[in-house]
Amino acid sequence: MSLFSSPFDPSREAALVTGAGNGIGRAIAQALVGEGVR
Structure with a gap:
């Protein structure tokens, strides 16, 4: 499960x-929002 299994994949990079x-x-x-509620 490597991010570079398909290097330079524009759609994957954008995602x-x-x-x-x-x-x-x-x-x-x-x-x-949490600070505002308090």
């Missing part, structure tokens, strides 16, 4: 970057 961005954005949003 990884987008997924990471969404995950980070969601974590920040949840942290802000």
Whole structure:
């Protein structure tokens, strides 16, 4: 299960970057909401 099993796959690269961005954005949003509730 290597990320480089198919090197330079644009669709896979885009999916990884987008997924990471969404995950980070969601974590920040949840942290802000959590602080607001307190």
